[in-house]
Amino acid sequence: EPEVTQTPSHQVTQMGQEVILRCVPISNHLYFYWYRQILGQKVEFLVSFYNNEISEKSEIFDDQFSVERPDGSNFTLKIRSTKLEDSAMYFCASSRDRATDTQYFGPGTRLTVL
Amino acid sequence: AQSVTQPDIHITVSEGASLELRCNYSYGATPYLFWYVQSPGQGLQLLLKYFSGDTLVQGIKGFEAEFKRSQSSFNLRKPSVHWSDAAEYFCALNTDKLIFGTGTRLQVFP
Numbered sequence: 637e638p639e640v641t642q643t644p645s646h647q648v649t650q651m652g653q654e655v656i657l658r659c660v661p662i663s664n665h666l667y668f669y670w671y672r673q674i675l676g677q678k679v680e681f682l683v684s685f686y687n688n689e690i691s692e693k694s695e696i697f698d699d700q701f702s703v704e705r706p707d708g709s710n711f712t713l714k715i716r717s718t719k720l721e722d723s724a725m726y727f728c729a730s731s732r733d734r735a736t737d738t739q740y741f742g743p744g745t746r747l748t749v750l
Numbered sequence: 751a752q753s754v755t756q757p758d759i760h761i762t763v764s765e766g767a768s769l770e771l772r773c774n775y776s777y778g779a780t781p782y783l784f785w786y787v788q789s790p791g792q793g794l795q796l797l798l799k800y801f802s803g804d805t806l807v808q809g810i811k812g813f814e815a816e817f818k819r820s821q822s823s824f825n826l827r828k829p830s831v832h833w834s835d836a837a838e839y840f841c842a843l844n845t846d847k848l849i850f851g852t853g854t855r856l857q858v859f860p
């Protein structure tokens with residue numbers, strides 16, 4: 637069964653450093669998403685991406701964040717200058733159809749900012 | 751405003767007992783509703799979904815959920831809980847993005 641994969645599983649970085657989180661969505665899916673979950677809190681939407689552009693972003697997704705689909709398979713989330721409060725689990729998801737289809741999640745990347 | 755509420759933060763049941771996890775939503779249009787389960791340190795696994803049609807939907811691992819429009823609810827049920835069901839359960843509303851509830855942590859005692 638196809639699945640969403642994410643790398644790395646755990647990333648530790650120093651405050652102010654740039655990080656890139658990588659995701660490989662399910663191959664025939666067209667819509668891609670990033671969510672984050674701060675420890676002990678609920679899962680929050682960050683951004684959705686379709687047809688090589690951002691469809692929607694939350695107020696969390698400020699200028700420090702960017703997303704890219706650099707090739708036909710990867711979908712990346714970049715945090716330009718990490719802050720302590722960026723420490724969280726970051727989930728990638730993909731779906732075939734945006735409004736009515738199911739979003740399938742990857743296992744997540746735990747980001748720890750020191 | 752669009753929102754999802756899970757009133758129960760933590761539920762403890764004995765193995766073999768029945769389970770009901772509550773979920774209420776607020777949305778002005780036809781809701782697309784989901785239940786996901788998250789085991790410790792793991793990702794989010796889809797249990798079941800409601801799009802339209804039959805208001806009682808069946809999912810994996812013996813779970814089911816009932817959509818009640820009049821109560822704006824989508825409660826998750828299981829007739830007999832297994833120790834392996836211990837996890838965090840999230841209800842979510844799809845408005846092109848998923849809006850999650852705060853989750854319910856299920857603990858199962860032998």
